Amino acid sequence: MHDVLASGGVSLDPFLGAARQAALVRARQVSPIELVRAYLERIDRLDGRLRAYITVTREAALDAARHAEDAVTRGAPLGPLHGVPFAVKDQFATRGVLTTAGSRILAHHVPDEDATVVARLTAAGGILLGKLNLTEFALVGTIHYPFGQPRNPWHTDHDTGGSSAGSGAAVAAALCAVSLGEDTGGSVRTPASWCGVAGHRPTWGLVSRHGCIPLSWSHDAPGPLGRTVEDCALLLEIIAGADPRDPLTARRPVPDYRAALTGEVRGLRVGVIRELTHGDETEPEVRDAVVAATGVLRTLGAEVDEVSLPLIPRAGAAFMAICDSEGAGLHLSWLRSRADEYDEGTRRRLLAASLLPAVLLQKAQHARALVRQQVRDALVRHDVLVAPTSHRAAPTIANFTTPITSTKEAAARFFTRRSFTTPAALAGAPAVAVPCGFGVSGLPLSLQIIGRRFEDATVLRVAHAYEQSTDWHRRRPQL
Amino acid sequence: MPELTEAQVRALAETLELPMTPDDAAEVTHRLNAFIEALAPLVDLPAGGPEPVPAPIDPDGA
Numbered sequence: 001m002h003d004v005l006a007s008g009g010v011s012l013d014p015f016l017g018a019a020r021q022a023a024l025v026r027a028r029q030v031s032p033i034e035l036v037r038a039y040l041e042r043i044d045r046l047d048g049r050l051r052a053y054i055t056v057t058r059e060a061a062l063d064a065a066r067h068a069e070d071a072v073t074r075g076a077p078l079g080p081l082h083g084v085p086f087a088v089k090d091q092f093a094t095r096g097v098l099t100t101a102g103s104r105i106l107a108h109h110v111p112d113e114d115a116t117v118v119a120r121l122t123a124a125g126g127i128l129l130g131k132l133n134l135t136e137f138a139l140v141g142t143i144h145y146p147f148g149q150p151r152n153p154w155h156t157d158h159d160t161g162g163s164s165a166g167s168g169a170a171v172a173a174a175l176c177a178v179s180l181g182e183d184t185g186g187s188v189r190t191p192a193s194w195c196g197v198a199g200h201r202p203t204w205g206l207v208s209r210h211g212c213i214p215l216s217w218s219h220d221a222p223g224p225l226g227r228t229v230e231d232c233a234l235l236l237e238i239i240a241g242a243d244p245r246d247p248l249t250a251r252r253p254v255p256d257y258r259a260a261l262t263g264e265v266r267g268l269r270v271g272v273i274r275e276l277t278h279g280d281e282t283e284p285e286v287r288d289a290v291v292a293a294t295g296v297l298r299t300l301g302a303e304v305d306e307v308s309l310p311l312i313p314r315a316g317a318a319f320m321a322i323c324d325s326e327g328a329g330l331h332l333s334w335l336r337s338r339a340d341e342y343d344e345g346t347r348r349r350l351l352a353a354s355l356l357p358a359v360l361l362q363k364a365q366h367a368r369a370l371v372r373q374q375v376r377d378a379l380v381r382h383d384v385l386v387a388p389t390s391h392r393a394a395p396t397i398a399n400f401t402t403p404i405t406s407t408k409e410a411a412a413r414f415f416t417r418r419s420f421t422t423p424a425a426l427a428g429a430p431a432v433a434v435p436c437g438f439g440v441s442g443l444p445l446s447l448q449i450i451g452r453r454f455e456d457a458t459v460l461r462v463a464h465a466y467e468q469s470t471d472w473h474r475r476r477p478q479l
Numbered sequence: 480m481p482e483l484t485e486a487q488v489r490a491l492a493e494t495l496e497l498p499m500t501p502d503d504a505a506e507v508t509h510r511l512n513a514f515i516e517a518l519a520p521l522v523d524l525p526a527g528g529p530e531p532v533p534a535p536i537d538p539d540g541a
Contacts, residue, residue: 204534218533248534317517332495339498348503352510355491360514363521365531373529404506407482410513428535453535 014038015476017228018084018178018235019258022125025072025083032068032083032127035177036061039085039129043175046479049156051148052166052175054090055098056130061085064127071125081238082125087176089164090131091138092118092222093211101213102134102163104146104341105334115211116246117180117222117239124238129176132166136346138187138215139163139327141414143345143401151397152195153477154443158394161194163187164225168195171225173479178226178235184215185319186389186421188223189433189448194394196435196444198463198473199225200232203453204428205250207236208243214330216323219425228473229434229464233257236456252454260457261464266301268462270294271382273423275312276391281416283392289437289445290388296469297386297462307382309374309423314367316418317411319426321364324353345400368426375427379452384462389433389446390420420448430456432463435472444472480519482512 012021012030024030040058047053068083090100093111100106114122122128133150135142140162150165152158153173160169164181168191171179181188183201192199200223207222214220224235234257241254276282277290298304328335328350334342335350342350378385404410424431429450436447447466451459467473483491488508492499499507 314517314521317514318521321514321518336496336498344503348506348510351492351497351499351503351507352514354495354497355488355507355511356514360518360521362531363518363524365533366524366528367521369529369531370524372535403502404509407509407512407516410509411517414510414513415517 014042014174015227018081018086018226018231019228021084021177022081026078028072032065033062035083036065036085036127036129039176046173047175049151050153050169050173050175051150052133052170052173053087053130054100054102054133054147054166057097057128061127061129068125068127079123079125080234081121084126084177085129086121086126086178086180087129087132087170088118088180089134089167089182091134091182091213092180094118094128094131097131099131100147101138102136102142102145102147105338107146111211113211116208116243118211120239121180121235132164132170132179134165135162136343137213137327137331138182138184139346139349140187141345141349141400142343144343146343149397152394153479154196155441157396158443159194159397159400161191161394164191167225168192168197168199171195171197171227172477178224178231180222180235181225182212182220182222183425184219185323185418185425188225189389189421189431192225192433193389193446194444196475197225197227198229198232198435198467199223199433200236200456200460201424201431202236202240202456203430205248206240206454206456208246208249210243210245216326218326219323229432229460229467230258230261232432233261233460250454255457257457257460260461262461263465263468265297265462265465268302268384269382270297270302270304271307271378271385272304273312273385273387274306274308275310276387276420281391282388285439286388286390286392286445290386290447293436293447293466294386296466300465300469307378307385309378311367311371311374312423313419315371315422315426316415318364318367318371319418319422320414321356321361322368324349325356325361328353371423372427375423375429375450383451384459385450387448388420389448391417393439393441393443393445424450429453430459432459434463434467437472480515483508483515
């Protein structure tokens with residue numbers, strides 16, 4: 001029911017990209033009110049199972065849609081996201097709207113201002129549909145989600161990936177046009193990968209973190225998830241740029257990211273990261289899909305060869321030492337006074353980081369500098385690096401809910417997977433995840449494209465060229 | 480490096496005034512030992528090279 005939206009005589013597919021929806025609103029072919037109603041209907045029908053949302057801002061969204069429609073009717077100037085329903089990870093502050101960070105500790109937290117990224121999306125005409133589920137405080141490893149277990153739209157026994165769990169699921173299931181997540185060490189790219197959508201980790205410093213509940217100040221990077229790379233470029237264009245309230249944002253002008261989506265990659269030098277693509281941890285179906293994807297890029301005229309980044313197998317542990325230590329520092333007071341309000345998985349992760357010897361943290365920071373240098377050196381000889389986004393398709397939810405009973409199991413569960421997404425985070429580099437196939441279980445697989453700092457346009461261009469040469473992004477989960 | 484025992488982990492946590500349940504202590508011990516084991520090879524990294532600044536520095540950036 002309502003999988004095709006009827007609006008003013010025009011049939012609109014809820015899986016249509018946000019950029020296309022914005023164009024139809026501008027052309028008066030689609031009503032923002034009908035768009036919002038349609039997504040609310042899908043949320044009502046599907047989100048009881050998927051639990052992508054923590055809060056749905058139903059009345060505020062309908063009110064905003066009426067104003068948006070009025071602006072179209074009056075011929076007022078329209079922003080690039082005018083009338084398009086979006087949703088944001090519940091890590092971003094929203095004025096007057098519950099902002100929980102997925103934790104019981106903030107179960108009643110209502111901010112009095114919007115995060116910069118939320119303010120920019122609404123100023124661009126976007127309509128906030130609600131706040132999306134996540135692993136507690138954006139730390140992957142939640143066992144019991146306080147606001148419901150997010151489920152993968154492709155197979156509801158399987159995990160969505162985190163931490164931006166709802167941001168991935170909501171886009172994949174067309175419960176919003178486009179979403180915003182936050183990527184500390186893979187938290188946009190992993191849910192994008194496992195849910196079969198596009199997700200972009202921007203260059204660190206390109207997007208303001210003001211109003212984003214922090215996990216790791218030196219890695220946190222708000223970024224978009226969309227059903228197309230074009231939608232990621234559209235959102236990035238809106239949220240990027242200097243913000244006086246985040247002094248670590250760069251003062252560079254923001255490029256026209258959508259204009260960069262030319263489909264042209266001829267002559268671009270693509271380096272396939274050997275350790276991640278052909279390593280022992282990588283599932284054969286993932287390796288084969290990524291190798292096939294590099295074949296597509298070669299067919300499009302890119303020059304593809306292999307590159308070795310020897311420190312990458314250490315990236316996961318080095319990242320977690322730094323990220324979790326920064327997080328543990330932020331949470332020390334609550335760990336002492338409200339420990340029982342944390343999910344056990346979050347609490348134990350933060351406790352372990354609290355006890356990490358300082359000298360090992362220093363070594364992890366040294367390793368970060370060396371990984372950053374290896375990534376940067378590889379990007380002197382190559383325009384982009386490619387690798388699997390994850391070493392496997394989405395595992396079952398049960399895979400993450402069993403207690404850890406050995407050192408070996410702890411290492412396997414926490415460090416291996418993170419070696420795939422953390423090199424870009426350690427380097428502060430931009431990276432896109434884009435669907436590149438489906439595994440034997442019918443779950444999505446994903447290609448990761450990493451670029452030079454502030455060359456987000458290049459990684460988006462390569463991702464878009466690949467996406468448009470394949471039809472993986474056109475497939476839909478059966479819900 | 481030798482593995483930490485659960486008793487040692489409890490003692491460390493008490494020093495920092497961090498409450499832990501018995502189940503927490505068992506699992507935190509595994510997690511902490513996994514950290515120490517995974518980070519141990521980093522001790523042998525060459526001491527020179529780039530300085531470990533926490534975030535990339537851009538001349539015209541932040």
